Amino acid sequence: MSEPxxxxxxxxxxxxxxxxxxxxxxxxxxGEVTALIGENGAGKSTLVKILTGVHHADGGDIRFNGxxxxxxxxxxxxxxxxxxxxxxxxxxDDLSVAENIFVTDRPRKRGMVDWxxxxxRARVILAELDPRIDPRxxxxxxxxxxxxxxxxxxxxxxxxxxVIMDEPTAALSHREVEELFTIVRRLKAEGxxxxxxxxxxxxxFDVADRFAVxxxxxxxxxxxxxxxxxxxxxxxxxxxxxDQIFPKTTVPIGEELxxxxxxxxxxxxxxxxxxxxxxEILGVYGLVGAGRSEVMQAIFGLTRADHGEINLEGRRLTxxxxxxAIGAGIAxxxxxxQIQGGILRxxxxxxxxxxxxxxxxxxxxxxxxxxxxxxxxxxxxxxxxTSGVSQRLEELSGxxxxxxxxxxxxxxxxxxxIMDEPTxxxxxGAKTAVYRLMGEMVAQGLGIIMVSSxxxxxxxxxxxxxxxxxGRLRATFTRAEATPESIVKAATDA
Amino acid sequence: xxxxxSSVPTRRTTSKPFTWRRLLRWETLLGLVVIADFLLNTxxxxxxxxxxxxxDASFNFTERAIMALPMALLIIAGEIDISVGSTxxxxxxxxxxxxxxxxxxxxxxxxxxxxxVFAGGINGVLVTVFRVPSIVAxxxxxxxFRGIAYAVIGDGVLKSYKPDFAxxxxxxxxxxxxxxxxxFAALAIVFAIVLHTTVIGRRIFAIGANPVAARLSGIRVxxxxxxxxxxxxxxxxxxxxxxxxxxxxxxxxIATGWELEVITMVILGGISIDGGQGSILGVVLSALLIGLxxxxxxxxxxxxxxxxxxxxxxxxxVVALSSIVGYSGRRRRH
Numbered sequence: 001m002s003e004p005x006x007x008x009x010x011x012x013x014x015x016x017x018x019x020x021x022x023x024x025x026x027x028x029x030x031g032e033v034t035a036l037i038g039e040n041g042a043g044k045s046t047l048v049k050i051l052t053g054v055h056h057a058d059g060g061d062i063r064f065n066g067x068x069x070x071x072x073x074x075x076x077x078x079x080x081x082x083x084x085x086x087x088x089x090x091x092x093d094d095l096s097v098a099e100n101i102f103v104t105d106r107p108r109k110r111g112m113v114d115w116x117x118x119x120x121r122a123r124v125i126l127a128e129l130d131p132r133i134d135p136r137x138x139x140x141x142x143x144x145x146x147x148x149x150x151x152x153x154x155x156x157x158x159x160x161x162x163v164i165m166d167e168p169t170a171a172l173s174h175r176e177v178e179e180l181f182t183i184v185r186r187l188k189a190e191g192x193x194x195x196x197x198x199x200x201x202x203x204x205f206d207v208a209d210r211f212a213v214x215x216x217x218x219x220x221x222x223x224x225x226x227x228x229x230x231x232x233x234x235x236x237x238x239x240x241x242x243d244q245i246f247p248k249t250t251v252p253i254g255e256e257l258x259x260x261x262x263x264x265x266x267x268x269x270x271x272x273x274x275x276x277x278x279x280e281i282l283g284v285y286g287l288v289g290a291g292r293s294e295v296m297q298a299i300f301g302l303t304r305a306d307h308g309e310i311n312l313e314g315r316r317l318t319x320x321x322x323x324x325a326i327g328a329g330i331a332x333x334x335x336x337x338q339i340q341g342g343i344l345r346x347x348x349x350x351x352x353x354x355x356x357x358x359x360x361x362x363x364x365x366x367x368x369x370x371x372x373x374x375x376x377x378x379x380x381x382x383x384x385x386t387s388g389v390s391q392r393l394e395e396l397s398g399x400x401x402x403x404x405x406x407x408x409x410x411x412x413x414x415x416x417x418i419m420d421e422p423t424x425x426x427x428x429g430a431k432t433a434v435y436r437l438m439g440e441m442v443a444q445g446l447g448i449i450m451v452s453s454x455x456x457x458x459x460x461x462x463x464x465x466x467x468x469x470x471g472r473l474r475a476t477f478t479r480a481e482a483t484p485e486s487i488v489k490a491a492t493d494a
Numbered sequence: 495x496x497x498x499x500s501s502v503p504t505r506r507t508t509s510k511p512f513t514w515r516r517l518l519r520w521e522t523l524l525g526l527v528v529i530a531d532f533l534l535n536t537x538x539x540x541x542x543x544x545x546x547x548x549x550d551a552s553f554n555f556t557e558r559a560i561m562a563l564p565m566a567l568l569i570i571a572g573e574i575d576i577s578v579g580s581t582x583x584x585x586x587x588x589x590x591x592x593x594x595x596x597x598x599x600x601x602x603x604x605x606x607x608x609x610x611v612f613a614g615g616i617n618g619v620l621v622t623v624f625r626v627p628s629i630v631a632x633x634x635x636x637x638x639f640r641g642i643a644y645a646v647i648g649d650g651v652l653k654s655y656k657p658d659f660a661x662x663x664x665x666x667x668x669x670x671x672x673x674x675x676x677x678f679a680a681l682a683i684v685f686a687i688v689l690h691t692t693v694i695g696r697r698i699f700a701i702g703a704n705p706v707a708a709r710l711s712g713i714r715v716x717x718x719x720x721x722x723x724x725x726x727x728x729x730x731x732x733x734x735x736x737x738x739x740x741x742x743x744x745x746x747x748i749a750t751g752w753e754l755e756v757i758t759m760v761i762l763g764g765i766s767i768d769g770g771q772g773s774i775l776g777v778v779l780s781a782l783l784i785g786l787x788x789x790x791x792x793x794x795x796x797x798x799x800x801x802x803x804x805x806x807x808x809x810x811x812v813v814a815l816s817s818i819v820g821y822s823g824r825r826r827r828h
Contacts, residue, residue, distance in 0.1 A: 302710070323712035334710055343704040345770060354700055354711040357693045364692050408711070 003066065005030050005193045006051075006082075006162055011060030013046050020046040024060060025219035026212045028162060028193040033184060035204040035225070036197045038214035039237055039454050044197055047214070048166055051195075052084045053077035078104060083155035084164040091139050091147050098122035098135035101153045125153045129183060145176035152183060163187055164195045169203060181207050199287060200492055201230045213237055234484045238456050246460025247432060249439040253463065254278030257447045258416045260299065263308030268294040269471040272308070276416060276447040281438060283462025284451045286491050291471035292451045293335060296418050300332040301325045312415065326355055331414035333405055335421045335451075337398075341405035344394035348386060349375040351393050352408045378407035382437060399430020406437060417441060420451045435461055455484055467491050520764040523815075524779040531783060535790040542793065549670035553740065555759075555785035556674040557733045558752060559778070562759040563685040564726040566777045569760055570689070571722055572702040572769030573628040575617055578730045579752035580639035585609040585734035587643045590652025590744035599659045606738070607731040613639055614727020618720035636753070643746040653743035663740025674736055678781075681729075686774035698722070702769025758809045759784055784808070 004027035011024030021043045028034050038044050049055040050062075053074040062069055064080055071077050091100050098119050099106075107117040122135035129149045133142065142150065148168055155163050165184075169177045184207055187194060198204055204211065205225060213221040213236040221236045258276040263269070269291035276282050286292050298305040301319040310317045312328055319325045325332070334340035342351045353360050353371045360371045375389040382403045386396060393401055402422070409417060422438070423431040438448055438461060452458050458465055465482050467475040467490040475490035535542045542548070561578055568575055585606045592605045613635065620631035665673040689695035700708040701715050709715050738744055763780035765772030787808065788801050796804075 300710075321712075321714070322710055323714065326712040332710065339704070340706050340710050343700060343707050343770075345703050346700070350696065350700070353696075354708070354713075357696060361693045364694065366691055366693060366696060 002029055002031075004028055004063075005065055007061075007063045007066075008047075009061045009063075011047070011050060011062065012058045013043075013050060013055060014058060019217055021050075021057075021217045023218035024050070024057070024214075025222070026195075027210075027222065028195055029210070030161070030193050031188055031191045032209040033188055033194040033196050033207055034210040034212060035208035036195055036212050036214065037204065037233055037237060039456070042214040042237075043217035044214055045166070046217075048084060048164055048195075048197070051077065051082055051162075051164060053082075078158060081159060081161035082164065083158065083160035083162070084166065085148060085151040085155065085168050086166050091150060093138070093140040095139055096135065097126070097133055097137050097139060097142070097150055100139050100150050101125065101135070101157050103154065105158065121157065122153070125156050126150075128186075129153055130179075143176075145172050145180070148172070148180065149183070152187075160192065162193045162195065164197075166197045167199070168196075169198060169200065177203070201233065201488070202492075204233075205230070231485065234488070238484060246457070247436050247439060248461060249443065251279045251439070251442045253280050254445065257313060259311045260295075261309045261311070263295060263298060263305045263310070265294065265298055265303065265305045267471070269298075269468075272468075272473055274466055274473065274476075276449060278445050278447055279442045280463045281442055281448045281450055281461055283458035283465040284449060284468060285453070285455070285458045285465055285487055286468035288453060290468040290491070292468050293420055294471075295468075296332065296420055296449070296451060299325070300330060300418065326412055326414075329413070329415035331355075331409035331412055331417050333402075333409055333417065333419040333422060335424060337402050337405050342393045342401060342408070345392060347390045347392055348379065348384070348396075348404055349389045351404050352378055352411055355408060356411045374411060375407075378404075378411065382407055383433070397426075397430070399426040399433065402426055402430070402434060403437070406434070410441070414446065416447050416449065418449045418451070421453065422450060423452075423454070423457060431457075455487060458482075458487070459484065521773065521775050521779060524762075524764070524776060524783060528779055528783050528786065531786045531790060535786060535793065538790055539793040542790075545670040549666075549672055549675070551785060551789040552672060552675045554789055555781050556672070556678045557736050557740075558756050558759060559781035559785075560674075560678050560681055560736070561726070561729055561733050561752070561756045562763070562777050562781055563681055563774065564722065564729045565756050566760045566763065566765050566772060566774060567685070567689065567698055568722045568726055569757075569765050569767065570702045570769055570772050571698050571719055572705060573621060573719055573723070574757070574767075575614075575628065575632045575723060575726055576753040576757070577613065577617060577632040577635040577639055578726065578756060579749040580636045580643070581610055581613040581727055581730040582734040582737065582749040582752065583643040583746055584613060584639040585731045586738045586744040586748050587646050587652065587746060589735070589738055590647070590654070593656070593659070594652055594654045599656050602655065602659060603662070603735050606735040607728055610727040610729065610731020610734065611724055612727070613730070614724040615720075617727065618723030621723065622716040622720045640746070640750075643748075647744070647746055649746075651743050651745055655739070655742060659739050660742060661739070663736045663738070674740075677736075682774060682778050689774055694718075699770055702766075702771075704770070755784075755805070758805060762809055762812050 013021040107114040263272040763776035
């Protein structure tokens with residue numbers, strides 16, 4: 001067995017007090033594919049960003065061929081021969097294929113770009129990957145799969161010894177995936193080390209030699225793929241005892257509160273129908289791009305569905321814009337709390353008041369004392385950690401920001417609360433606080449629709465689980481019948 | 495980082511909302527500069543303190559200051575309109591034609607404002623319906639409106655205004671207090687109340703600070719933006735009435751370059767060019783400051799070209815200063 005070319009031990013990284021990586025450990029071997037597995041938020045992206053020099057590690061040991069190294073910048077990563085192929089192809093659409101391949105080191109002659117050499121070298125590299133790609137073509141004419149190939153060509157052009165592939169198959173068809181794997185096997189045969197990140201177990205078992213599982217920012221298992229089963233990998237991913245993190249309370253489930261019937265919108269989703277009962281938490285699971293957020297945005301009036309109806313308490317709603325949804329009693333805690341959820345520069349008071357201004361004013365004039373009282377009420381109720389309600393949102397931690405966004409929506413007195421990835425990017429303690437809050441809300445008779453890509457969260461909190469794949473509902477599970485395997489199976493093409 | 499420390503009552507501070515603290519700092523600074531320049535002008539000229547001199551000085555900036563009020567709203571909402579000077583010219587030309595056709599002063603004034611509303615509506619539709627970035631849309635209408643003004647009267651002059659039309663730009667309400675000054679003061683109060691104490695004002699700030707979050711909070715972002723464009727157009731029409739009345743005639747070159755002077759006033763007043771921040775008090779103070787500085791320099795018989803240099807320098811200096819103040823403002827407390 002050869003020595004690892006790159007070896008990480010005890011690598012840590014925090015962002016604004018939130019620990020993204022607690023114990024980053026992984027070994028990459030030349031001529032082998034190592035699969036990096038973990039849920040969203042497990043620290044995979046942070047690890048990739050440290051390897052590619054985008055982020056500095058706060059601590060820990062990184063060794064290259066046994067020697068301690070400091071990556072720290074994209075230049076250094078390039079010098080070490082680390083090259084990354086990203087999920088969303090990172091390319092320059094307006095430049096030619098050849099320029100994209102040699103984006104950092106253009107061949108030069110007398111200080112000028114040597115176009116002829118550049119095109120010729122690009123042609124040689126591309127000939128092995130996909131001879132249909134002409135180096136002179138503008139990048140935007142290529143398919144997603146071809147853009148990935150150009151990124152691979154970029155890695156080959158600078159003699160990459162370590163190739164990182166971050167969910168390269170997410171946007172590819174079955175045949176394109178096969179073609180990509182042929183290339184992966186060739187890279188492997190040439191002695192390159194490959195770090196392959198994927199959510200799809202079939203692919204992992206198909207192409208990887210080794211695995212490394214991350215959970216909550218820490219490495220929880222490494223080894224050879226042939227020694228593990230899929231169930232063992234899932235168990236490692238999910239890991240922890242579910243009861244500790246998910247304080248699920250038993251709430252009597254009432255009559256049907258909300259119903260969506262036959263909702264469709266263009267290419268985004270089709271024929272989505274489901275009901276929500278009073279006191280129920282309905283989990284909506286699926287991979288990124290399955291159309292879950294798009295459905296919620298249509299319900300909330302951010303976009304308009306082509307077909308279908310939305311009923312609340314037996315009444316058919318006409319929702320053309322968010323203000324209609326809010327008026328009807330629907331609230332939406334969006335996925336990105338910093339861009340969509342709250343206004344970072346505003347104090348807590350104004351953030352909580354924003355959707356309820358008409359109730360906090362008299363004849364159009366703001367009643368600042370009411371506004372303040374409302375904010376103080378929620379700060380106490382939700383235990384928002386702050387030096388005062390005039391503190392600006394951006395000064396709070398992620399978990400407390402999320403509580404402010406939730407408070408903002410509770411203040412509108414909703415009957416249906418849609419939460420899109422409600423605990424994304426907040427630490428475990430804050431997550432539990434948000435879950436507890438969800439329990440209190442349903443106890444008061446609300447219905448919650450929780451969109452989530454985190455399997456344990458869906459299994460830990462939802463009373464019923466809908467699974468979406470490619471814009472359609474594929475399966476429904478009750479809390480009792482749901483297993484990680486059955487949910488993941490419904491969410492992937494397996 | 496744990497948020498689970500339960501049942502610890504939150505400490506309540508009694509400080510004012512943060513936005514006020516920040517604003518007061520900026521306005522204090524501006525106020526001090528205004529006083530300094532006032533004293534300087536007093537030293538420069540023995541006539542400066544006479545009420546009539548001060549009244550004359552006010553004509554220097556009131557029309558632009560009036561336009562700066564809705565411009566401040568628009569910039570706070572995250573958009574900009576650089577077509578306002580051309581809107582004034584187009585409004586003035588149409589007023590001239592209406593006067594020439596024999597209509598009386600009321601009809602002339604209505605025409606000016608209606609043309610402004612129309613111009614603002616075009617800008618608003620371009621930005622909110624056709625999604626043209628406001629700077630691009632209004633560069634277009636800047637040329638378009640000015641071009642229309644020239645196309646209609648060429649190098650000619652329109653001056654068939656009735657004698658009573660002169661009141662708006664030249665009249666006095668009481669002693670040396672001009673009609674323009676009273677109008678500016680009244681509008682400034684109305685704008686300050688709307689922006690700082692009403693739901694409408696709060697929503698305008700929210701739209702500029704984060705249009706996505708504002709939309710998701712049920713605010714009709716596009717409707718607000720459209721109506722602010724229309725309001726700014728209407729006020730530009732009003733300013734055109736004042737200026738045309740003061741000059742007593744219309745030329746197509748009227749108010750050339752005013753858009754930049756109006757925007758300068760707004761930015762100098764502490765309104766963030768990124769939107770979401772600022773106050774009407776700041777705009778009023780910066781209008782006073784620009785008026786005082788330019789008048790002080792004219793007392794010294796400084797040529798107009800130097801005035802332009804001073805105004806430009808003032809803007810750059812103050813904005814650079816504001817980013818330093820803004821930086822220290824971020825690091826307050828804890």
